[in-house]
């Protein structure tokens with residue numbers, strides 16, 4: 434083989450892969466045709482610690498991968514720093530200080546080596562050592578051949594160092610990411626209060642569905658805790674170490690929705706100066722929580738359905754579909770079934786989303802959870818707001834909270850606690866929380882045709898609103914497992930009787 438062909442063939446092997454172990458195996462098989470070789474070693478010199486660090490190593494003598502850092506003597510350091518060049522032929526294990534240190538580290542009593550010193554723009558970046566486990570095996574001609582491969586070896590060495598750095602940084606990032614996820618989960622305090630009381634059935638369903646890959650639809654009025662439940666679903670699933678991405682479908686302007694959800698390619702539209710991954714791609718191997726799914730415009734509904742069916746997204750301006758492994762949890766406070774009937778939501782998408790619906794009951798139907806929620810929020814707010822005084826509850830406060838209807842549900846209760854805590858701080862350490870402004874009667878509009886005075890009407894009104902909102906959530910259905918009677922925990926005929934008495938119309942449209 435002439436020098437040109439040797440160089441060409443050698444370069445193909447050296448630059449054939451980013452996996453340096455694969456490269457060494459290929460080079461070993463190639464070099465064996467031209468010279469004695471038992472192993473190859475790539476190392477760099479670490480002047481600060483007077484050692485060589487092994488970057489890659491292979492051999493056919495059964496020598497185990499040595500400790501990556503091989504300390505070398507001061508004499509060896511001096512020689513390396515004096516700026517060796519080209520190929521050094523060392524035909525005895527004890528011939529030079531460096532070969533003595535390395536052969537000892539490899540456990541070889543005899544060793545011949547060809548040391549190719551790699552330099553890029555006069556800067557020494559490391560060495561490639563080809564060795565054999567006997568003394569006196571290398572000649573000038575072997576050295577000359579190896580020297581032909583200096584440039585490809587230098588490129589491979591610098592690529593390997595960079596690639597190993599990328600892998601190291603990637604691992605650090607992954608580790609940071611896992612840590613931040615756990616922290617986020619801890620700080621957001623996703624403890625579910627009422628898991629054994631008012632939300633027992635919900636939590637039972639969460640336990641059933643969390644380990645599966647199924648789509649989950651969370652239904653319930655605003656502020657009932659759809660987001661906390663979705664995060665519990667994610668963190669109890671096998672995807673818990675993957676991302677949990679939340680998106681409020683109602684908060685993204687329609688013209689930006691596609692690019693937010695599916696990303697865009699560079700130049701897809703004015704202002705798309707770089708490729709951008711969408712939320713689906715960011716949620717890869719994790720969970721995407723699509724809140725307020727009822728607010729999705731019809732065009733986005735079509736595209737979402739396609740993604741759910743194909744598990745592939747297409748970036749705006751892209752030509753190739755991109756596979757994504759994402760579990761979707763959707764949520765809405767709206768009655769999707771009624772929206773489907775009115776033509777505001779696609780039936781096929783609703784079918785797809787409605788595989789495992791979980792309805793979270795409003796706070797007014799689980800008032801037994803109020804004391805635990807209040808103390809949970811007091812603890813949380815004291816921590817978050819770094820408050821100085823820990824107030825107590827004044828007599829009658831819980832009664833007042835239980836008496837109220839909580840149209841804004843748990844979020845409203847959380848806000849009420851925060852407000853009361855802020856007020857309390859100005860009054861010194863012995864203050865208690867009274868929640869006097871929660872005692873106001875319900876302010877939602879009166880149903881038309883009611884002529885009773887406010888005082889006599891209030892109980893009927895409260896009942897009427899409870900029943901109406903239960904019907905709202907069940908799409909007007911009274912009977913059956915998913916009917917309003919089951920939701921309210923009463924017999925269907927009792928509910929019908931009350932509806933008649935309160936003048937609530939029957940039927941699906943209300």
Ligand SMILES: Nc1ncnc2c1ncn2[C@@H]1O[C@H](COP(=O)(O)OP(=O)(O)OP(=O)(O)O)[C@@H](O)[C@H]1O
Nearest residue numbers: 624625626654655656657658659660661766843844
């Ligand atoms: N069971 C619960 N235990 C502890 N905190 C809760 C619970 N339910 C809700 N919260 C808290 O109440 C607030 C509102 O809950 P969340 O945002 O989950 O409601 P939501 O139903 O998603 O509301 P929206 O429909 O407006 O998006 C959050 O701060 C949440 O942490």
